Amino acid sequence: MSVKRTLSRVVYGSRYDRIPRGQRVYVRPGERIAREIQWRLRIRRAPVLRFQDYRERTLLGEIEEFVTCHLCGETRQQPMFQPTGDKQGWSYRVVRCPACGFLYRNPNIRPDRLGDLYATGYDGFLTGRYAVSRQRRHRLTMDAFGPVLSSGQGRRLLDFGCGTGLFLRLAERRGFDAAGIDRSPDSVAAANERLTSAKAHAGALEDVPAVAAGGFDVITLWSVLARLPRPIDDFRRLRSLLAPGGVLLVLTVNAASLQLKAYGSGWSGFTGNHLMFYSAETVPALLRRTGFAGVAFAPFYGDTVEASTTRLPERLSRRLRRNVEISGGGNMLRALAFADDEAVERWGANLQVRRLS
Numbered sequence: 369m370s371v372k373r374t375l376s377r378v379v380y381g382s383r384y385d386r387i388p389r390g391q392r393v394y395v396r397p398g399e400r401i402a403r404e405i406q407w408r409l410r411i412r413r414a415p416v417l418r419f420q421d422y423r424e425r426t427l428l429g430e431i432e433e434f435v436t437c438h439l440c441g442e443t444r445q446q447p448m449f450q451p452t453g454d455k456q457g458w459s460y461r462v463v464r465c466p467a468c469g470f471l472y473r474n475p476n477i478r479p480d481r482l483g484d485l486y487a488t489g490y491d492g493f494l495t496g497r498y499a500v501s502r503q504r505r506h507r508l509t510m511d512a513f514g515p516v517l518s519s520g521q522g523r524r525l526l527d528f529g530c531g532t533g534l535f536l537r538l539a540e541r542r543g544f545d546a547a548g549i550d551r552s553p554d555s556v557a558a559a560n561e562r563l564t565s566a567k568a569h570a571g572a573l574e575d576v577p578a579v580a581a582g583g584f585d586v587i588t589l590w591s592v593l594a595r596l597p598r599p600i601d602d603f604r605r606l607r608s609l610l611a612p613g614g615v616l617l618v619l620t621v622n623a624a625s626l627q628l629k630a631y632g633s634g635w636s637g638f639t640g641n642h643l644m645f646y647s648a649e650t651v652p653a654l655l656r657r658t659g660f661a662g663v664a665f666a667p668f669y670g671d672t673v674e675a676s677t678t679r680l681p682e683r684l685s686r687r688l689r690r691n692v693e694i695s696g697g698g699n700m701l702r703a704l705a706f707a708d709d710e711a712v713e714r715w716g717a718n719l720q721v722r723r724l725s
């Protein structure tokens with residue numbers, strides 16, 4: 369038995385052994401505070417390197433490039449994690465920006481070589497049980513932001529990175545005039561087979577006239593943000609495609625997750641195709657720089673807790689919710705960005721909107 373497991377056995381006994389790994393850190397007494405202290409110590413211990421020094425001591429892969437902080441321009445690097453996918457054979461380095469706290473992969477993937485990440489079986493897994501749980505996550509996230517996504521009423525929606533159209537199906541059923549865009553022609557073809565009124569397009573935003581014309585009331589990014597190598601450019605473009613009063617919905621892994629603080633390089637958010645890791649601290653910087661007026665966040669408790677299918681006893685389920693709220697440390701980040709003041713007035717009524725201008 370490892371030292372860590374022995375220690376947790378001493379502290380907690382076997383009472384929490386049967387609770388899934390993703391929930392355990394939120395329900396064991398005192399763990400939230402312990403992990404937050406551990407996190408602060410980890411940051412304090414990690415060296416802060418000049419860009420030049422970091423480059424000199426770090427290997428650069430063929431499809432990679434060194435980058436600086438996309439959000440604030442800081443060049444210094446704080447090496448933090450080195451996740452690996454043992455079975456898939458990938459490994460990369462994650463640094464922290466010592467100025468704004470942003471976590472990102474460095475070296476990053478060169479945008480022109482992004483296709484290499486998805487060369488094999490990219491969307492083959494979007495079927496069966498995976499699809500069912502993904503669609504549940506879509507519904508729960510839409511519900512978290514109230515009326516803006518509950519009924520389309522013919523409003524125009526763009527799903528950026530639509531994949532095989534799982535979300536577009538839901539959007540068309542809810543009455544949105546929906547379109548999607550994705551760089552993978554195979555996924556787009558599969559999407560159009562299952563869609564009735566919605567239409568998926570292959571290419572980049574600027575390539576497709578029907579999309580580039582803009583005027584969208586809602587834009588959605590489902591697990592896409594972490595994969596963007598040039599988020600500022602993309603968000604400027606997305607902002608320009610929104611109609612007055614428009615909103616943009618983001619679901620991405622949460623860099624403030626208590627699970628990241630607990631599991632480090634073994635965190636589930638460090639997947640082979642993720643490039644940047646956002647939190648409620650860093651998303652506002654991205655939105656402010658790209659012309660949005662406000663943002664609201666909805667805490668993420670985990671799909672089974674939100675859908676009331678969890679096996680956690682009620683007492684622990686309450687503790688989990690409380691710890692997610694206090695720490696902002698749910699494993700996913702859900703944000704609704706408002707294009708302008710009109711959008712804040714129209715859709716922000718029952719949300720805690722953080723103004724960005």
Ligand SMILES: [Zn+2]
Pocket residue numbers: 437438439440441442465466467468469470
């Ligand atoms: Zn920064």
